[in-house]
Amino acid sequence: MNNLVKVENSKIEQTTILTLNRPEKRNAISIELINQLKVIIEKLHQDDETKLVIITGEGSAFCAGGDLNDFHGEIDQEKAHELLSQMQEVLWQITTLPMPTIAWMNGLARGGGMELASACDFRYVHESGNYGFTQGKLGISTGWGGGTLLYERIHSQEAYYWLVSADIRSAQVLKSIGFAQATFSTHQLELEHDLIKPFISRSLTQLKHWKSQWLQNQDLQKLKTKMDAEVEACSHMWVSDEHKEAVSNFFKRNKK
Numbered sequence: 001m002n003n004l005v006k007v008e009n010s011k012i013e014q015t016t017i018l019t020l021n022r023p024e025k026r027n028a029i030s031i032e033l034i035n036q037l038k039v040i041i042e043k044l045h046q047d048d049e050t051k052l053v054i055i056t057g058e059g060s061a062f063c064a065g066g067d068l069n070d071f072h073g074e075i076d077q078e079k080a081h082e083l084l085s086q087m088q089e090v091l092w093q094i095t096t097l098p099m100p101t102i103a104w105m106n107g108l109a110r111g112g113g114m115e116l117a118s119a120c121d122f123r124y125v126h127e128s129g130n131y132g133f134t135q136g137k138l139g140i141s142t143g144w145g146g147g148t149l150l151y152e153r154i155h156s157q158e159a160y161y162w163l164v165s166a167d168i169r170s171a172q173v174l175k176s177i178g179f180a181q182a183t184f185s186t187h188q189l190e191l192e193h194d195l196i197k198p199f200i201s202r203s204l205t206q207l208k209h210w211k212s213q214w215l216q217n218q219d220l221q222k223l224k225t226k227m228d229a230e231v232e233a234c235s236h237m238w239v240s241d242e243h244k245e246a247v248s249n250f251f252k253r254n255k256k
């Protein structure tokens with residue numbers, strides 16, 4: 001079995017780095033990748049030693065979103081619901097992990113890649129990347145619960161506008177609207193990086209306490225209900241002609 005998600009445990013720093021490992025597909029999230037991620041995140045829920053989880057991508061991209069070969073335009077509403085639910089569950093499990101999580105966005109992100117980043121507690125973005133909730137241009141909405149999570153991360157007016165405009169934004173803009181905590185310019189993720197150091201230098205007890213406080217500060221039941229509603233809404237849009245045409249245009253464009 002290919003490791004579509006690489007897992008590196010750093011014992012001294014008590015940090016686990018998860019690297020999406022399909023660089024040739026810009027780390028698009030296939031069904032197989034979802035299954036692997038699910039098992040890894042489930043294990044982290046039982047992990048008493050890891051104090052920080054970092055999610056990043058191999059190669060030039062953080063994540064190009066759902067793999068349009070698996071999440072293709074010809075599936076019916078029920079199947080779309082089933083597939084979207086699987087990744088929504090992964091996002092939910094990431095959101096509720098008992099330790100802080102960081103999306104180390106090493107390069108571009110689109111669609112579901114932005115939803116995945118939204119499930120993390122903090123986001124750091126490569127200064128030369130570009131980033132967009134592009135679902136709107138594909139005739140759908142966010143469908144993994146990431147739209148709901150976006151409203152938790154930035155000002156609601158800004159979240160609403162970003163989802164409607166579906167525009168692709170620079171790292172600097174992500175920082176200015178508060179989606180990203182900071183930008184970085186390095187190519188290799190180092191745990192000694194100034195942006196990671198504050199986490200590493202805190203104790204396991206401190207970090208778990210702050211994470212539990214963070215979770216208590218949110219109405220998790222309400223959040224889950226809203227994420228479920230998002231899956232339902234997106235599954236209906238999935239079967240629209242506009243969406244089918246957008247997916248087919250993407251593959252036609254790539255064949256040219």
Ligand SMILES: CCC(=O)SCCNC(=O)CCNC(=O)[C@H](O)C(C)(C)COP(=O)(O)OP(=O)(O)OC[C@H]1O[C@@H](n2cnc3c(N)ncnc32)[C@H](O)[C@@H]1OP(=O)(O)O
Binds near residue numbers: 065143
């Ligand atoms: C669940 C909701 C969703 O997430 S819907 C999906 C939203 N995502 C998108 O629409 C992104 C589609 N991809 C793109 O726009 C471009 O590929 C981006 C990500 C900008 C990268 O461009 P560029 O660096 O020029 O690479 P490229 O287009 O040549 O792609 C390289 C290979 O990767 C593939 N790829 C990319 N994205 C996806 C995807 N989402 N699903 C499936 N495959 C994807 C391309 O098809 C290409 O593959 P190949 O080399 O032609 O075999």
